[in-house]
């Protein structure tokens with residue numbers, strides 16, 4: 001999960017926004033005191049547009065913010081039931097229920113977070129219109145070009161932060177863009193209308209008409225035109241491809257039909273690999289030499305194997321994700337639902353439970369993203385989304401995720417059902433899912449569901465050479481983001497449906513990892529049948545009060561796990577002392593950038609600090625993980641490794657693993673984990689330290705025993721074991737440990 005840390009800067013922003021909004025609230029129901037003239041409104045829009053463009057052209061990262069403060073729901077009334085109003089009828093800070101306005105854009109739009117334009121009504125009055133959550137991949141001018149006529153249902157009229165006014169359209173289902181033939185377009189605007197760009201849906205409808213009249217060539221042409229415009233992997237693309245495949249079959253073009261069905265894995269869609277297999281087998285009986293069908297059948301068998309047994313070609317998949325670089329991608333693989341089911345988890349709501357006894361490391365599930373947005377290359381737009389109602393902010397890919405989710409939900413109402421089943425806390429949902437033949441999408445609901453269910457995610461959980469990357473400085477881009485965003489975080493984020501049912505524990509019994517758009521969950525210890533599967537929403541080492549504050553503000557719960565219980569029972573004095581020592585220890589990180597002599601000088605004080613932190617615990621090691629020790633121990637180990645002191649590393653790493661709750665024993669010539677500790681990716685480094693230190697000290701058989709154990713543990717935190725030797729190749733080879 002992803003948490004937003006409310007730092008001071010964050011609160012300052014919220015406080016300022018609240019003051020401005022209170023002033024606006026005071027004007028609720030009133031007419032604006034001052035309305036700029038048409039000429040001045042257009043002039044400031046145009047000059048702002050050119051400034052923004054110039055800025056965007058020179059920026060590495062375009063940063064903008066969006067403030068959702070008034071969670072007004074979308075319109076659920078039919079258009080025919082609404083009453084027409086004009087701009088002069090609008091009153092400040094109100095969503096005009098039961099009303100609509102019809103407007104025409106008088107300028108070309110610009111885009112920061114919203115698409116902003118100036119529009120007139122039939123009386124010639126003008127107003128700024130901010131349209132949120134439109135498809136980010138489309139140029140604003142293709143959505144609302146000058147001359148475009150549109151209806152805003154139940155318009156929300158508000159004061160802007162700059163002191164002006166605007167109509168703010170949050171919900172995609174609240175705006176209807178009219179084409180020239182629409183009878184709702186006022187007569188006086190018709191001659192000057194620009195023809196609207198045709199949508200894939202229009203081409204599909206034309207194609208269907210031709211198909212009904214058995215005009216197959218014409219129908220195929222229409223579907224082809226629609227496909228040129230359709231978003232890849234969208235529902236409309238799928239329908240157009242299927243329709244065209246059908247037309248090709250009617251025309252006797254079997255191979256073309258197969259190619260169409262083949263694209264985007266249509267034969268493998270909807271996880272119905274069994275019927276895909278049956279269809280392909282049938283097809284191959286008729287055309288036994290069809291190479292395409294043979295390949296497809298082979299892939300179908302692979303997908304079936306993944307779906308049934310969770311056997312994936314992880315190494316291949318990992319390489320594929322690496323090849324994406326900073327680009328978007330989707331893995332061609334099936335979902336695996338292992339021994340898990342959704343059930344009731346008492347006051348926590350629903351939860352995920354095991355359906356049988358599960359062993360440490362077992363695969364529980366592999367889930368494909370409903371939608372994921374990874375941090376993109378330079379030049380990406382970076383938005384911060386503030387919600388004053390929930391006092392939460394979403395930065396970077398999170399606000400992009402919300403925007404893209406809105407589009408998916410709008411265009412794929414069937415798929416949307418699974419998303420809407422996720423929890424939205426106390427948010428009051430509107431009734432109904434369609435209006436005027438279109439899906440209702442409540443942007444605020446999408447924000448709430450995303451807030452409670454999204455996972456922060458990297459493209460790959462296991463980065464190559466983690467030792468090299470461990471204390472890497474942030475990139476220029478990271479620094480810009482950190483400065484601009486109060487959270488300072490900008491990883492990827494996404495929604496995975498089944499994993500969203502997992503409740504939180506600070507010391508969970510499962511670990512999640514990411515491989516591109518795949519989320520993998522494995523058991524972090526032996527779990528008996530019927531036990532709840534938990535995950536750690538926060539991947540940080542902060543103290544209990546800070547964690548609880550985040551749980552309350554973002555997820556509205558109080559964590560009652562063992563770790564929280566034990567830490568809460570400790571005195572503030574002890575916790576302050578520990579925090580102070582951790583802070584001091586982490587300052588030593590800078591030594592890593594200095595000479596070996598300097599690193600050597602750091603060892604003694606670091607040992608003292610780590611021992612000092614250990615001394616703040618009164619309970620024995622093994623009892624519960626001493627999570628705050630992870631980072632200081634890493635720094636100290638890195639010092640010792642650089643100074644080539646393997647016996648110290650060995651002793652310390654083993655001790656640190658005990659401190660994290662592990663009990664590892666040698667039994668019958670094998671290392672066995674008798675008690676499972678806190679599992680988190682950086683802990684693998686501790687295991688690797690034991691391997692390399694043992695090897696360097698000449699204890700090669702011990703090194704091999706630890707190597708084999710580490711691969712098992714690695715599999716749990718990285719999701720797969722295949723990449724272990726790629727990831728740790730350098731340190732292992734340097735220590736003379738075999739890497740195969």
Ligand SMILES: C[S@@+](CC[C@H](N)C(=O)[O-])C[C@H]1O[C@@H](n2cnc3c(N)ncnc32)[C@H](O)[C@@H]1O
Pocket residue numbers: 347348349350351422423425452453500501502503504505554555556557558559560
């Ligand atoms: C991602 S959802 C988990 C599934 C959720 N329980 C449901 O019914 O859909 C997050 C929400 O679950 C609940 N939750 C998660 N972990 C919890 C915990 N440890 N104690 C109490 N409630 C928890 C909170 O309401 C939280 O906002």
